[in-house]
Amino acid sequence: MESRRVDQMTEEGFSDLAAARRIQRLSSHISPAFTTPPSLSQVQTEVCSSRTKKVEVNSQALSLYMRGKHMDVQEKVYEFYNSRPDLQTPIEISKDDHRELCMRQLLGLVREAGIRPYRYVADDPEKYFAIMEAVGSVDMSLGIKLGVQYSLWGGSVINLGTKKHRDKYFDGIDNLDYTGCFAMTELHHGSNVQGLQTTATFDHITDEFVIDTPNDGAIKWWIGNAAVHGKFATVFARLILPTHDTNGVSDMGVHAFIVPIRDMKTHQTLPGVEIQDCGHKVGLNGVDNGALRFRSVRIPRDNLLNRFGDVSRDGKYTSTLPTINKRFGATLGELVGGRVGLAYASVGVLKISATIAIRYSLLRQQFGPPKQPEVSILDYQSQQHKLMPMLASTYAYHFATVYLVEKYSEMKKTHDEQLVADVHALSAGLKSYITSYTAKSLSVCREACGGHGYAAVNRFGSLRNDHDIFQTFEGDNTVLLQQVAADLLKRYKEKFQGGTLTATWSYLRESMNAYLSQPNPVTARWEGEDHLRDPKFQLDAFRYRTSRLLQNVAMRLTKHTKTLGTFGAWNRCLNHLLTLAESHIESVILAKFIEAVRKCPDPSARAGLKLACDLYALDRIWKDIGTYRNVDYVAPNKAKAIHKLTEYLSFQVRNVAKELVDAFDLPDHVTRAPIARQSDAYAQYTQVVGF
Numbered sequence: 001m002e003s004r005r006v007d008q009m010t011e012e013g014f015s016d017l018a019a020a021r022r023i024q025r026l027s028s029h030i031s032p033a034f035t036t037p038p039s040l041s042q043v044q045t046e047v048c049s050s051r052t053k054k055v056e057v058n059s060q061a062l063s064l065y066m067r068g069k070h071m072d073v074q075e076k077v078y079e080f081y082n083s084r085p086d087l088q089t090p091i092e093i094s095k096d097d098h099r100e101l102c103m104r105q106l107l108g109l110v111r112e113a114g115i116r117p118y119r120y121v122a123d124d125p126e127k128y129f130a131i132m133e134a135v136g137s138v139d140m141s142l143g144i145k146l147g148v149q150y151s152l153w154g155g156s157v158i159n160l161g162t163k164k165h166r167d168k169y170f171d172g173i174d175n176l177d178y179t180g181c182f183a184m185t186e187l188h189h190g191s192n193v194q195g196l197q198t199t200a201t202f203d204h205i206t207d208e209f210v211i212d213t214p215n216d217g218a219i220k221w222w223i224g225n226a227a228v229h230g231k232f233a234t235v236f237a238r239l240i241l242p243t244h245d246t247n248g249v250s251d252m253g254v255h256a257f258i259v260p261i262r263d264m265k266t267h268q269t270l271p272g273v274e275i276q277d278c279g280h281k282v283g284l285n286g287v288d289n290g291a292l293r294f295r296s297v298r299i300p301r302d303n304l305l306n307r308f309g310d311v312s313r314d315g316k317y318t319s320t321l322p323t324i325n326k327r328f329g330a331t332l333g334e335l336v337g338g339r340v341g342l343a344y345a346s347v348g349v350l351k352i353s354a355t356i357a358i359r360y361s362l363l364r365q366q367f368g369p370p371k372q373p374e375v376s377i378l379d380y381q382s383q384q385h386k387l388m389p390m391l392a393s394t395y396a397y398h399f400a401t402v403y404l405v406e407k408y409s410e411m412k413k414t415h416d417e418q419l420v421a422d423v424h425a426l427s428a429g430l431k432s433y434i435t436s437y438t439a440k441s442l443s444v445c446r447e448a449c450g451g452h453g454y455a456a457v458n459r460f461g462s463l464r465n466d467h468d469i470f471q472t473f474e475g476d477n478t479v480l481l482q483q484v485a486a487d488l489l490k491r492y493k494e495k496f497q498g499g500t501l502t503a504t505w506s507y508l509r510e511s512m513n514a515y516l517s518q519p520n521p522v523t524a525r526w527e528g529e530d531h532l533r534d535p536k537f538q539l540d541a542f543r544y545r546t547s548r549l550l551q552n553v554a555m556r557l558t559k560h561t562k563t564l565g566t567f568g569a570w571n572r573c574l575n576h577l578l579t580l581a582e583s584h585i586e587s588v589i590l591a592k593f594i595e596a597v598r599k600c601p602d603p604s605a606r607a608g609l610k611l612a613c614d615l616y617a618l619d620r621i622w623k624d625i626g627t628y629r630n631v632d633y634v635a636p637n638k639a640k641a642i643h644k645l646t647e648y649l650s651f652q653v654r655n656v657a658k659e660l661v662d663a664f665d666l667p668d669h670v671t672r673a674p675i676a677r678q679s680d681a682y683a684q685y686t687q688v689v690g691f
């Protein structure tokens, strides 16, 4: 058995297995377990007799287009865990066992399967995120533990440190000898990172920094990998330098330091470090979050991650960046990778839950016309209303996050300043928008599966609990959306001062001009299907809304600042600013979706995408129809036509829903439909009870 496992871990063994599994999966799509109940076509015809032409979608071609070049490494991940029942997370597991299992799962991936995520963090982020998504779908705790080790702890070393740090730590982080943490958050300061209070004071006599927790509020809290497994921590602390003036010291702002927290051999906590366990959480219990307190812990000067600021042997501070704010911005700018990963992984969770709910809804039959077979619950308009725009949105977010990852990779290579700013705002916006959407959708999916959705075996409970915190960590969503709004306002000012706008924002130039003139009363009445399904109409509508919100909030801010000051005026307009940020992100998402439809080479896959894209766009416009009506951008007849077409498109998407979820190409052990699992339980039940 053991030798077979070793065989399987070779590249060749893996690709054979992966190929076999793909063939099996693809053939199951061709003669699927999820067949459409016979009564369906009849009901469809009755529900929508006028236009029933079904779009044909080739799910294999669509899958190839969607999954792209990192499909193989994801297959390798799935195969590895599927071949190792001892590494699969059981439904019922204690916190301590889950933590140990999670560590073994990670060790297995790296040391047995030979998949080394750290190598890709800097050099091939697209591949890294693909691995993270696949690993997270096996167990989300594992995905987060991997993220803590490689993109947070490992990422801080390579992104905030210099060559000496890379040389010293790379191999140990890569092979998991140097397990580590990312210790930023404190009890009193989470979102407000500039308020951190932990100190790192330079002692020029011993050439060391002394790390201290000055009060209880400065205890590092929620730190992943700290409670059990971490040997090091990147600690974010205020850099304090002794001076010869009356103050005696100078606070240089928040910097990052490598602090060993446990002994490399004995794993005992090191002197001066106190570690507590943050205990049982609502989800992600495979991750060992802990608290760290430092009492005069001494570390060598070299342990300052000195890419953006350094201290010389004689205690002099140097930096290429002129101010504390600029250094702080550059430091945080290097950490956006975690945010990019969460947005990407959140789409992965949405794919899983939408797949489970839609497959179940295709199979499940309740009620029907008199004296006829019961119908599939996905034929109810209400069920379509819950799930079809969600399926369309999943596609929209998929392409948006693929774009984000591409931009992030480009940024890592070029370090182009404009691109850094662009990726910063885009990652903040997409992370908050998508994780909030997925969190809500998980409840909708559970409900859509009725009682069976509540069985733990069907995953909604763990997905919901594990994913929930995606809305908070790596930046609270409400706080992140404000960064997007602030960025838009900055660019708005630049526009009027003749500054440059990057690709993602350049639409503002045209649509602001369009907004400043009144909506066109003729086009406001156009209601033909061709017009409503024209990407130009859809995108113009999204961008018009954003421009309008931007223009109005800029005026409101100017007005309120006079009486309330900048902080007060911002707070007075906060909800408006959040709506603006969401509206902008939706515009970006739609633009990327339209582009993905246009670029899709396979006509039948493209037809499926076009359907989903139109549904995404019109559903969003309909949900915000009040805004469009208020300013007569959409006349009453057009509003009615949008509503009717949205319902029709929902119905059309329902007709190809199976193909669209099949194209996600997720392995059965990740997304088996509730009824398939329930049937095992029923089989057992039948034996025991004798039905």
Ligand SMILES: Cc1cc2nc3c(=O)[nH]c(=O)nc-3n(C[C@H](O)[C@H](O)[C@H](O)COP(=O)(O)OP(=O)(O)OC[C@H]3O[C@@H](n4cnc5c(N)ncnc54)[C@H](O)[C@@H]3O)c2cc1C
Pocket: 148, 182, 183, 184, 185, 188, 189, 190, 191, 192, 221, 222, 223, 224, 281, 284, 289, 469, 472, 473, 474, 475, 476, 477, 478, 479
């Ligand atoms: C499971 C888990 C794992 C974590 N792992 C790590 C880790 O490994 N390392 C690490 O350093 N940290 C970690 N964290 C901490 C996490 O990053 C913080 O919880 C997060 O940054 C939010 O900070 P906070 O909890 O202090 O919330 P707060 O900032 O106090 O926010 C609380 C509420 O106030 C609102 N709010 C705050 N400021 C504003 C504002 N300006 N405008 C409007 N509303 C506002 C927020 O929207 C939110 O609803 C983890 C947390 C958890 C729960």
